Amino acid sequence: MPLTRAQKADIIEQIGAKLDESPIIYLTNFSGLTVDQTNELRGRFREAGVDYMVTKNTLAQIALDKIEGMDALSEHFAGPTAVAFSDDPSKPARVLKDFLEDEDLERPELKVAFIEGELYEGHEALEELSKLKSREELIGDVVGLLLGPAQTIAGSLQGPASTLAGAIKAIADGEGEEE
Incomplete structure (x- = not known):
């Protein structure tokens, strides 16, 4: 029809x-x-x-x-x-x-x-x-790229921070013993 x-x-x-x-x-x-x-x-x-x-x-x-x-x-x-x-x-x-x-x-x-x-x-x-790549895959890639440096920075800061804290403690302990 x-x-x-x-x-x-x-x-x-x-x-x-x-x-x-x-x-x-x-x-x-x-x-x-x-x-x-x-x-x-x-x-x-x-x-x-x-x-x-x-x-x-x-x-x-x-x-x-x-x-x-x-x-x-x-x-x-x-x-x-x-x-x-x-x-x-x-x-x-x-x-x-x-x-x-x-x-x-x-x-x-x-x-x-x-x-x-x-x-x-x-x-x-x-x-x-x-x-x-689909839109979702591209968004995941971008999020991963954005989070990567932040995680690297956080890890880097934790290492020296603990070393610095240890050094300060050692200095403080050492100064206290001299007196």
């Missing part, structure tokens, strides 16, 4: 809102996947906190036309297209890479990843993006 104009307008609005809100957008070619494989992939994306949806290219392009700065994505909405929306550049790449390895498949393939205004295309880009 064909979509009504109102339904199409709603879909365009939904797609447009997601495209506008998401800093990370992955376009994939999902052709050749079975229903079970598609459901498995959707479940993995959901577990990772990534929104994943199949789109009608014409409706997605209409939505893109309304958003400034996303013209470069327009040409990639051709053929079977599914879109992954995320706040983390590595999560969709990791899900796709793990799925491809676990299922021993060549699809879904990355058409393009749109990350903070830059385009990354092809299998090589998927490999590199999957190696990026």
Whole structure:
């Protein structure tokens, strides 16, 4: 059953809102996947906190036309297209890479990843993006770097402080014996 104009307008609005809100957008070619494989992939994306949806290219392009700065994505909405929306550049790449390895498949393939205004295309880009650290991992690294010097300083201060206290005590004990 064909979509009504109102339904199409709603879909365009939904797609447009997601495209506008998401800093990370992955376009994939999902052709050749079975229903079970598609459901498995959707479940993995959901577990990772990534929104994943199949789109009608014409409706997605209409939505893109309304958003400034996303013209470069327009040409990639051709053929079977599914879109992954995320706040983390590595999560969709990791899900796709793990799925491809676990299922021993060549699809879904990355058409393009749109990350903070830059385009990354092809299998090589998927490999590199999957190696990026997540936001949580980067925060952990920064906290570790910030705590490291403080712990080193605290340890350094404890050593001389105890030595200094011992020296002062020895001097005080020595002075008391002379009198």
